[in-house]
């Protein structure tokens with residue numbers, strides 16, 4: 816028996832610390848649901864007012880987490896809304912869809928602000944634009960075969 820070969824690769828560098836998306840605590844979620852309840856104990860979507868008791872509900876971050884710069888600040892109840900998943904949160908044009916559009920727009924704005932050109936893939940990579948071909952007006956450089964025939 817031979818010992819299994821151990822691969823002694825370079826040590827894996829530690830990953831840069833990423834600040835996690837903040838989430839509401841369990842107690843905050845309870846408080847949010849209580850806030851969304853009407854007098855008769857039904858849970859009402861805080862955006863459209865639909866009765867979402869027993870339906871899938873989501874705790875919406877009013878400011879999308881991707882746009883929050885200082886994540887060391889704790890979330891509080893004013894940062895959240897109880898939304899029905901199907902009526903307001905995930906439907907097309909709903910909160911998540913418009914948030915994603917806002918996030919994309921913010922990234923474009925930031926790139927523009929930093930002077931990063933948009934979609935200029937070959938910019939500065941040594942390619943120069945091709946000369947126009949002018950196939951129709953360019954003089955012939957070699958005689959066509961049929962012209963060389965002498966009878």
Ligand SMILES: [Zn+2]
Nearest residue numbers: 860863902903
């Ligand atoms: Zn709703």
